[in-house]
Amino acid sequence: MIEASVIASPILGVVFCLLHVIVSLVHTWSHLVHQIQCLIISSGLLSKYQNINLNRLRHLAVVIDSEDAKNKSKVHQLLCWLSDIGVKYVILYDIEGVMKKSDKAYEKNSANPSETKCMDFAPNMPLIFDMFGMTVEIISYTDGKEAVAKGANYLCSNYLKNQDDTLNKLGPKFTEPDISSALKAVGHDGPEPDLLLVYGPARCHLGFPAWRLRYTEIVHMGPLTSMKLSAVVKVLYDFSKKHQNYGK
Amino acid sequence: MEKNDKSMITKAIGHVSFVMRKCLFGILSIGPVPAHIAFIMDGNRRYAKRHALHQDSTNPGSGHRVGFKCLISTLQYCYEMGVKYVTVYAFSIDNFKRDPQEVQSLMDLMKEKIDELLTEDSVLKKFDARINFWGDLQLLSEPVRLTAKKAMDMTVHNKGPVLSVCVAYTSTNEITHAIEASVREKQENAPIEVSDLDRNMYTAGCLEPDIIIRTSGETRLSNFLLWQSDFAHLQNPNPLWPEFSLRHLVWAVLEYQNVHGYLKKRKGEIEKNK
Numbered sequence: 001m002i003e004a005s006v007i008a009s010p011i012l013g014v015v016f017c018l019l020h021v022i023v024s025l026v027h028t029w030s031h032l033v034h035q036i037q038c039l040i041i042s043s044g045l046l047s048k049y050q051n052i053n054l055n056r057l058r059h060l061a062v063v064i065d066s067e068d069a070k071n072k073s074k075v076h077q078l079l080c081w082l083s084d085i086g087v088k089y090v091i092l093y094d095i096e097g098v099m100k101k102s103d104k105a106y107e108k109n110s111a112n113p114s115e116t117k118c119m120d121f122a123p124n125m126p127l128i129f130d131m132f133g134m135t136v137e138i139i140s141y142t143d144g145k146e147a148v149a150k151g152a153n154y155l156c157s158n159y160l161k162n163q164d165d166t167l168n169k170l171g172p173k174f175t176e177p178d179i180s181s182a183l184k185a186v187g188h189d190g191p192e193p194d195l196l197l198v199y200g201p202a203r204c205h206l207g208f209p210a211w212r213l214r215y216t217e218i219v220h221m222g223p224l225t226s227m228k229l230s231a232v233v234k235v236l237y238d239f240s241k242k243h244q245n246y247g248k
Numbered sequence: 249m250e251k252n253d254k255s256m257i258t259k260a261i262g263h264v265s266f267v268m269r270k271c272l273f274g275i276l277s278i279g280p281v282p283a284h285i286a287f288i289m290d291g292n293r294r295y296a297k298r299h300a301l302h303q304d305s306t307n308p309g310s311g312h313r314v315g316f317k318c319l320i321s322t323l324q325y326c327y328e329m330g331v332k333y334v335t336v337y338a339f340s341i342d343n344f345k346r347d348p349q350e351v352q353s354l355m356d357l358m359k360e361k362i363d364e365l366l367t368e369d370s371v372l373k374k375f376d377a378r379i380n381f382w383g384d385l386q387l388l389s390e391p392v393r394l395t396a397k398k399a400m401d402m403t404v405h406n407k408g409p410v411l412s413v414c415v416a417y418t419s420t421n422e423i424t425h426a427i428e429a430s431v432r433e434k435q436e437n438a439p440i441e442v443s444d445l446d447r448n449m450y451t452a453g454c455l456e457p458d459i460i461i462r463t464s465g466e467t468r469l470s471n472f473l474l475w476q477s478d479f480a481h482l483q484n485p486n487p488l489w490p491e492f493s494l495r496h497l498v499w500a501v502l503e504y505q506n507v508h509g510y511l512k513k514r515k516g517e518i519e520k521n522k
Contacts, residue, residue: 012271211420
């Protein structure tokens with residue numbers, strides 16, 4: 001006699017596949033709508049996308065999947081677009097530090113190499129340089145939690161040095177500004193991005209420094225290989241219209 | 249007689265819904281089911297405004313009352329599905345900046361609902377669930393703080409799933425607290441490592457979230473679980489929190505299943521390099 005579970009399992013499996021087919025169809029539809037929007041934006045028909053107010057965008061972060069980040073020409077293209085749009089400060093992040101090792105490639109590819117001033121590569125430190133009048137900061141996973149641990153050790157050594165102080169007898173007491181100062185002292189005091197673009201298969205920040213993500217708007221852009229200038233323009237326009245309560 | 253008939257019909261509908269959900273969750277469990285889902289329950293006030301609930305000076309928490317009902321049903325669905333940990337962002341340290349009357353109303357509501365969660369017919373009792381309160385609880389008024397402590401003490405030995413409520417919480421405050429604790433316990437000549445900070449977070453002992461859902465379409469984390477969300481799938485469905493229902497939860501899990509392989513791979517690579 002065939003057990004009910006033997007009959008039910010393939011049926012459940014088919015329903016499971018069907019659900020995922022529905023998800024794929026919805027994604028395909030969303031992608032189509034997005035492509036049409038990008039086409040309209042790139043045609044220049046809508047004047048609102050021509051002059052975007054970037055006053056609220058002081059710092060922009062871009063998280064790129066490390067596999068995508070190996071495509072140096074794409075990353076360079078993205079930086080050129082951002083510079084043309086008028087972004088003043090970009091933080092590039094990939095989890096493995098691929099872009100930190102590639103910074104010389106951006107210098108070589110820029111129209112005037114003297115416009116870029118690169119620092120030497122140090123795997124556990126942020127890399128900062130200028131490119132076409134835009135500051136570019138490159139960070140990786142080691143600039144996140146490990147940087148906070150470095151800051152903790154800095155605070156600890158100061159605390160132990162001042163242990164005879166009456167206040168310290170009550171035990172260590174730090175404030176958030178203390179943590180920020182400690183991160184600055186150990187060379188990890190980068191600004192908080194207002195907007196973060198994620199290029200990769202999933203909307204996930206992949207370990208971007210936690211201390212810098214408090215109120216950052218996080219937008220998923222899809223794979224870097226299919227990046228479009230009009231998609232970037234759309235996100236920046238939508239950001240310019242955003243309103244935050246900051247908890248109020 | 250009529251009342252009995254109505255209650256029988258309600259019970260029957262409840263049983264049928266339960267069986268249908270069991271089938272649905274059985275189908276979903278063919279793929280990976282998240283062990284930990286975190287929710288930013290955004291949109292209660294907008295819901296009250298949109299539905300013209302009596303959100304005025306005498307009842308500023310009306311949207312949140314509806315939101316609490318949604319929390320209970322979401323918890324039920326999550327636990328039936330096999331989600332072990334559910335974390336919710338109930339009240340941020342930043343929320344103390346709100347109108348004092350609104351803050352007091354939310355504190356009163358919180359106390360009332362914590363007491364409700366400890367009753368015999370609550371969802372926590374049904375699933376033998378444990379409750380945690382994460383945050384700087386000293387910032388809460390004494391009645392709320394004592395009620396929260398009572399709830400944690402009463403459920404500490406429960407063996408079922410876990411509900412963690414972030415109240416008077418921000419991630420940066422949590423990280424600051426973890427650094428203080430790590431400095432306090434520091435041994436000579438041993439530097440503070442990331443593992444020490446992990447151990448001193450409020451979330452120590454809990455798996456990192458697989459999904460963080462912020463309702464009402466907002467795209468920021470607002471200082472929630474920033475340390476723990478390295479490989480969490482961030483989702484921002486459009487419905488306001490009181491509108492979040494079973495179908496939105498099912499959709500969230502299906503979306504997670506789509507990207508699970510990629511996130512697991514990235515996480516594995518980092519763990520290997522540690």
